Amino acid sequence: MVDQFDKISACLVVYNEALSIRRCLESLRGAVDEIIVVHDGPCQDETLNICREFGARIFIRPHFGIMEAHLIFAIRQTQFAWIIRIDADECLSEQLRTNLRSLVADAHKLDISAYSFLWSDRGFGNVIKYKPVLFRKKNLFWFPIPHLVWQTRGRVAQSDYVLDHLQRDYQSAEYWISQKKRSRIQAQYILKTYQEMDNFQANEDDLRRVYSFSRRHAGLILIPVLKFIKSFLENVPDGASLLASWRQGRYNFYLGRDLYCLYHHTDDFLSGSVLKIIRYPYKMLNRFKK
Secondary structure (H helix, E strand, O other): OOOHHHOEEEEEEEOOOOOOHHHHHHHHOOOOOEEEEEEEOOOOOOHHHHHHHOOOEEEEEOOOOOOHHHHHHHHHHOOOOEEEEOOOOEEEOHHHHHHHHHHHHHHHHHOEEEEEEEEEEHHHOOEEEEEEEEEEHHHEEEOOOOOOOOEEOOEEEEEEEEEEEOOOOOOOHHHHHHHHHHHHHHHHHHOOOHHHOOOEOOOHHHHHHHOHHHHHHHOHHHHHHHHHHHHHHHHOOOHHHHHHHHHHOOOOHHHHHHHHHHHHHHHHHOOHHHHHHOHHHHHHHHHHHO
16 A cells, blocks of 8 residues: 555646657556646547546646646645656656656655656757656745746655657647747746736745746846847857748747747837847848848
8 A cells, every 4th residue: 555645647738739649648547646638728639548447536627828827726736745757748758657656765865855857848959858747745845937946945866767769740830820829828927026926835935936037137027038049059150040940940949939038028028128139030020021
Protein backbone atom coordinates (compact mmCIF):
# COMPACT_ATOMS: atom_id res chain seq x y z
CA MET A 1 0.00 0.00 0.00
CA VAL A 2 1.31 3.44 -0.95
CA ASP A 3 1.90 5.80 1.98
CA GLN A 4 -0.21 8.97 1.90
CA PHE A 5 2.95 11.08 1.77
CA ASP A 6 4.16 9.17 -1.31
CA LYS A 7 0.99 9.46 -3.38
CA ILE A 8 1.17 11.34 -6.68
CA SER A 9 -1.31 13.49 -8.57
CA ALA A 10 -0.90 14.15 -12.29
CA CYS A 11 -2.03 17.56 -13.47
CA LEU A 12 -2.95 18.41 -17.09
CA VAL A 13 -4.47 21.48 -18.73
CA VAL A 14 -5.68 20.63 -22.22
CA TYR A 15 -7.53 21.97 -25.23
CA ASN A 16 -8.89 19.51 -27.82
CA GLU A 17 -5.99 17.06 -27.50
CA ALA A 18 -7.64 13.87 -28.76
CA LEU A 19 -4.77 13.11 -31.15
CA SER A 20 -2.13 12.93 -28.43
CA ILE A 21 -3.62 12.59 -24.96
CA ARG A 22 -4.14 8.80 -24.95
CA ARG A 23 -0.39 8.23 -25.14
CA CYS A 24 0.10 10.54 -22.17
CA LEU A 25 -2.61 8.93 -20.04
CA GLU A 26 -1.44 5.41 -20.78
CA SER A 27 1.99 6.33 -19.43
CA LEU A 28 0.39 7.70 -16.24
CA ARG A 29 -1.91 4.74 -15.58
CA GLY A 30 -0.62 2.81 -12.56
CA ALA A 31 2.24 5.26 -12.04
CA VAL A 32 0.16 7.96 -10.30
CA ASP A 33 -2.75 7.91 -7.87
CA GLU A 34 -5.02 10.44 -9.56
CA ILE A 35 -5.21 12.36 -12.81
CA ILE A 36 -6.59 15.90 -12.85
CA VAL A 37 -7.63 17.20 -16.28
CA VAL A 38 -8.74 20.79 -16.79
CA HIS A 39 -10.14 21.62 -20.22
CA ASP A 40 -9.77 25.16 -21.55
CA GLY A 41 -13.36 25.82 -22.57
CA PRO A 42 -15.90 23.45 -24.18
CA CYS A 43 -14.37 20.33 -25.70
CA GLN A 44 -14.83 19.92 -29.46
CA ASP A 45 -13.28 16.49 -29.94
CA GLU A 46 -12.94 13.18 -28.05
CA THR A 47 -10.42 14.45 -25.48
CA LEU A 48 -12.68 14.21 -22.44
CA ASN A 49 -14.15 10.85 -23.43
CA ILE A 50 -10.60 9.48 -23.61
CA CYS A 51 -9.85 10.99 -20.19
CA ARG A 52 -12.89 9.29 -18.71
CA GLU A 53 -11.54 5.92 -19.87
CA PHE A 54 -8.58 6.50 -17.54
CA GLY A 55 -10.67 7.59 -14.55
CA ALA A 56 -9.49 11.20 -14.68
CA ARG A 57 -11.19 13.87 -12.62
CA ILE A 58 -12.36 16.34 -15.25
CA PHE A 59 -13.05 20.06 -14.95
CA ILE A 60 -14.30 22.26 -17.79
CA ARG A 61 -13.55 25.95 -17.35
CA PRO A 62 -14.18 29.05 -19.48
CA HIS A 63 -11.91 29.38 -22.50
CA PHE A 64 -8.87 31.62 -21.92
CA GLY A 65 -6.55 30.44 -24.68
CA ILE A 66 -3.49 29.64 -22.54
CA MET A 67 -2.94 26.89 -20.01
CA GLU A 68 -1.42 29.24 -17.42
CA ALA A 69 -4.90 30.62 -16.81
CA HIS A 70 -5.96 27.23 -15.39
CA LEU A 71 -2.88 25.77 -13.70
CA ILE A 72 -3.47 27.20 -10.23
CA PHE A 73 -7.04 25.91 -10.31
CA ALA A 74 -5.69 22.50 -11.35
CA ILE A 75 -3.12 22.45 -8.53
CA ARG A 76 -5.84 23.22 -6.00
CA GLN A 77 -7.86 20.20 -7.15
CA THR A 78 -5.02 17.76 -6.41
CA GLN A 79 -5.33 15.63 -3.28
CA PHE A 80 -1.87 14.18 -2.80
CA ALA A 81 1.58 15.18 -1.60
CA TRP A 82 3.35 15.07 -4.97
CA ILE A 83 2.29 16.55 -8.33
CA ILE A 84 3.45 15.77 -11.85
CA ARG A 85 2.94 18.70 -14.23
CA ILE A 86 2.63 17.15 -17.67
CA ASP A 87 1.27 18.22 -21.06
CA ALA A 88 -0.97 16.14 -23.33
CA ASP A 89 1.83 15.80 -25.89
CA GLU A 90 4.25 14.41 -23.28
CA CYS A 91 4.47 11.00 -21.64
CA LEU A 92 6.55 9.19 -19.05
CA SER A 93 9.21 6.98 -20.57
CA GLU A 94 9.04 3.37 -19.43
CA GLN A 95 12.11 3.87 -17.25
CA LEU A 96 10.59 6.93 -15.61
CA ARG A 97 7.28 5.12 -15.10
CA THR A 98 9.00 2.22 -13.42
CA ASN A 99 11.10 4.35 -11.09
CA LEU A 100 8.67 7.13 -10.21
CA ARG A 101 7.70 5.68 -6.83
CA SER A 102 11.31 5.10 -5.83
CA LEU A 103 12.17 8.71 -6.70
CA VAL A 104 9.46 9.92 -4.33
CA ALA A 105 10.65 7.55 -1.60
CA ASP A 106 14.24 8.75 -2.05
CA ALA A 107 13.11 12.36 -1.85
CA HIS A 108 12.19 11.93 1.82
CA LYS A 109 15.64 10.59 2.65
CA LEU A 110 17.55 13.16 0.59
CA ASP A 111 15.35 16.18 1.34
CA ILE A 112 14.39 16.70 -2.30
CA SER A 113 11.42 18.92 -3.14
CA ALA A 114 11.31 18.53 -6.92
CA TYR A 115 12.76 16.53 -9.80
CA SER A 116 13.63 17.63 -13.31
CA PHE A 117 13.88 15.07 -16.13
CA LEU A 118 15.48 14.99 -19.54
CA TRP A 119 13.18 16.41 -22.20
CA SER A 120 13.70 17.00 -25.89
CA ASP A 121 11.90 18.94 -28.60
CA ARG A 122 12.84 17.79 -32.08
CA GLY A 123 10.47 20.37 -33.52
CA PHE A 124 12.85 23.11 -32.40
CA GLY A 125 16.18 21.64 -33.42
CA ASN A 126 16.26 18.69 -31.00
CA VAL A 127 16.59 20.86 -27.90
CA ILE A 128 17.53 18.69 -24.93
CA LYS A 129 17.22 20.08 -21.43
CA TYR A 130 16.17 19.20 -17.90
CA LYS A 131 12.55 20.11 -17.32
CA PRO A 132 11.12 20.40 -13.78
CA VAL A 133 8.16 18.03 -13.69
CA LEU A 134 7.65 16.36 -10.29
CA PHE A 135 7.02 18.58 -7.25
CA ARG A 136 6.38 18.18 -3.54
CA LYS A 137 3.14 20.15 -3.17
CA LYS A 138 3.85 21.71 0.21
CA ASN A 139 6.99 23.42 -1.13
CA LEU A 140 5.53 24.41 -4.49
CA PHE A 141 4.76 28.01 -5.43
CA TRP A 142 3.90 29.64 -8.73
CA PHE A 143 2.44 32.63 -10.57
CA PRO A 144 0.39 32.42 -13.81
CA ILE A 145 3.14 33.93 -15.95
CA PRO A 146 3.47 32.35 -19.42
CA HIS A 147 6.30 29.82 -19.60
CA LEU A 148 7.32 30.35 -15.99
CA VAL A 149 8.14 26.88 -14.66
CA TRP A 150 6.75 25.82 -11.32
CA GLN A 151 8.96 26.91 -8.42
CA THR A 152 9.94 25.18 -5.20
CA ARG A 153 11.32 26.33 -1.86
CA GLY A 154 13.46 23.21 -1.56
CA ARG A 155 16.11 21.31 -3.45
CA VAL A 156 15.62 20.35 -7.11
CA ALA A 157 17.33 17.12 -8.20
CA GLN A 158 18.15 16.29 -11.82
CA SER A 159 17.36 12.82 -13.09
CA ASP A 160 18.39 11.30 -16.41
CA TYR A 161 15.04 9.55 -16.76
CA VAL A 162 13.25 10.88 -19.83
CA LEU A 163 9.97 12.70 -20.23
CA ASP A 164 9.08 11.94 -23.84
CA HIS A 165 7.69 14.71 -25.98
CA LEU A 166 5.62 14.17 -29.09
CA GLN A 167 7.00 16.07 -32.06
CA ARG A 168 4.52 18.46 -33.59
CA ASP A 169 4.44 20.32 -36.88
CA TYR A 170 5.65 23.66 -35.60
CA GLN A 171 6.04 25.04 -39.12
CA SER A 172 2.41 24.65 -40.14
CA ALA A 173 0.33 27.74 -40.85
CA GLU A 174 -2.33 26.48 -38.44
CA TYR A 175 0.18 26.26 -35.59
CA TRP A 176 1.54 29.76 -36.07
CA ILE A 177 -1.91 31.30 -36.44
CA SER A 178 -2.78 29.79 -33.07
CA GLN A 179 0.48 31.13 -31.59
CA LYS A 180 -0.27 34.61 -32.86
CA LYS A 181 -3.59 34.58 -31.01
CA ARG A 182 -2.01 33.04 -27.92
CA SER A 183 0.79 35.58 -27.79
CA ARG A 184 -1.65 38.45 -27.29
CA ILE A 185 -3.09 36.64 -24.27
CA GLN A 186 0.40 35.80 -22.97
CA ALA A 187 1.45 39.44 -23.13
CA GLN A 188 -1.59 40.45 -21.08
CA TYR A 189 -0.57 37.99 -18.35
CA ILE A 190 3.07 39.08 -18.48
CA LEU A 191 2.04 42.69 -17.88
CA LYS A 192 0.05 41.96 -14.73
CA THR A 193 1.26 43.21 -11.37
CA TYR A 194 1.41 41.03 -8.25
CA GLN A 195 -1.87 42.53 -7.02
CA GLU A 196 -3.60 41.68 -10.30
CA MET A 197 -2.58 38.04 -10.54
CA ASP A 198 -3.48 34.89 -8.64
CA ASN A 199 -0.77 32.76 -7.08
CA PHE A 200 -0.23 29.44 -5.37
CA GLN A 201 1.56 29.62 -1.99
CA ALA A 202 3.56 32.65 -3.11
CA ASN A 203 4.14 36.24 -2.06
CA GLU A 204 5.36 39.45 -3.68
CA ASP A 205 9.00 38.77 -2.78
CA ASP A 206 8.75 35.44 -4.60
CA LEU A 207 7.62 37.27 -7.73
CA ARG A 208 10.56 39.66 -7.53
CA ARG A 209 12.95 36.76 -7.05
CA VAL A 210 11.75 34.53 -9.89
CA TYR A 211 10.96 37.32 -12.34
CA SER A 212 13.33 40.02 -11.15
CA PHE A 213 15.00 41.11 -14.40
CA SER A 214 11.83 41.96 -16.24
CA ARG A 215 9.92 43.43 -13.33
CA ARG A 216 12.37 45.02 -10.89
CA HIS A 217 14.91 46.48 -13.30
CA ALA A 218 12.80 47.25 -16.34
CA GLY A 219 9.30 48.16 -15.30
CA LEU A 220 6.13 46.65 -16.67
CA ILE A 221 6.04 48.74 -19.81
CA LEU A 222 9.31 47.26 -21.07
CA ILE A 223 8.68 43.57 -20.53
CA PRO A 224 7.60 42.59 -24.08
CA VAL A 225 10.46 44.66 -25.50
CA LEU A 226 13.13 43.18 -23.27
CA LYS A 227 11.93 39.65 -23.85
CA PHE A 228 12.07 40.23 -27.59
CA ILE A 229 15.56 41.79 -27.46
CA LYS A 230 16.85 38.95 -25.28
CA SER A 231 15.62 36.36 -27.77
CA PHE A 232 16.85 38.50 -30.66
CA LEU A 233 20.40 38.65 -29.27
CA GLU A 234 20.51 34.99 -28.29
CA ASN A 235 19.17 33.56 -31.53
CA VAL A 236 19.80 35.91 -34.43
CA PRO A 237 23.17 37.39 -35.50
CA ASP A 238 21.69 40.15 -37.68
CA GLY A 239 18.40 41.53 -38.94
CA ALA A 240 18.71 40.10 -42.43
CA SER A 241 18.95 36.56 -41.12
CA LEU A 242 15.95 37.23 -38.87
CA LEU A 243 13.87 38.22 -41.87
CA ALA A 244 15.06 35.21 -43.86
CA SER A 245 14.40 32.87 -40.96
CA TRP A 246 10.93 34.34 -40.50
CA ARG A 247 10.03 33.82 -44.15
CA GLN A 248 11.37 30.27 -44.20
CA GLY A 249 9.75 29.30 -40.90
CA ARG A 250 13.06 28.61 -39.15
CA TYR A 251 13.27 30.52 -35.89
CA ASN A 252 13.31 29.91 -32.18
CA PHE A 253 9.84 29.53 -30.65
CA TYR A 254 10.46 32.18 -27.99
CA LEU A 255 11.73 34.63 -30.57
CA GLY A 256 8.58 34.12 -32.60
CA ARG A 257 6.37 34.45 -29.55
CA ASP A 258 8.13 37.58 -28.28
CA LEU A 259 7.99 39.15 -31.72
CA TYR A 260 4.26 38.57 -31.71
CA CYS A 261 4.01 40.10 -28.23
CA LEU A 262 5.92 43.14 -29.37
CA TYR A 263 3.85 43.37 -32.55
CA HIS A 264 0.56 43.43 -30.68
CA HIS A 265 1.60 45.75 -27.87
CA THR A 266 3.93 48.28 -29.44
CA ASP A 267 1.38 51.02 -30.09
CA ASP A 268 -0.35 50.58 -26.73
CA PHE A 269 2.58 50.25 -24.35
CA LEU A 270 5.74 51.80 -25.79
CA SER A 271 6.68 55.45 -25.47
CA GLY A 272 8.73 57.43 -27.98
CA SER A 273 11.84 57.32 -25.80
CA VAL A 274 11.61 53.55 -25.52
CA LEU A 275 11.36 53.24 -29.29
CA LYS A 276 14.66 55.12 -29.62
CA ILE A 277 16.34 52.53 -27.40
CA ILE A 278 15.11 49.67 -29.60
CA ARG A 279 15.21 51.53 -32.92
CA TYR A 280 16.72 48.71 -34.93
CA PRO A 281 14.42 45.91 -33.71
CA TYR A 282 11.48 48.27 -34.11
CA LYS A 283 12.40 48.94 -37.75
CA MET A 284 12.50 45.19 -38.28
CA LEU A 285 9.09 44.95 -36.63
CA ASN A 286 7.59 47.46 -39.05
CA ARG A 287 8.78 45.30 -41.93
CA PHE A 288 6.79 42.38 -40.52
CA LYS A 289 3.67 44.51 -40.21
CA LYS A 290 3.62 45.24 -43.94
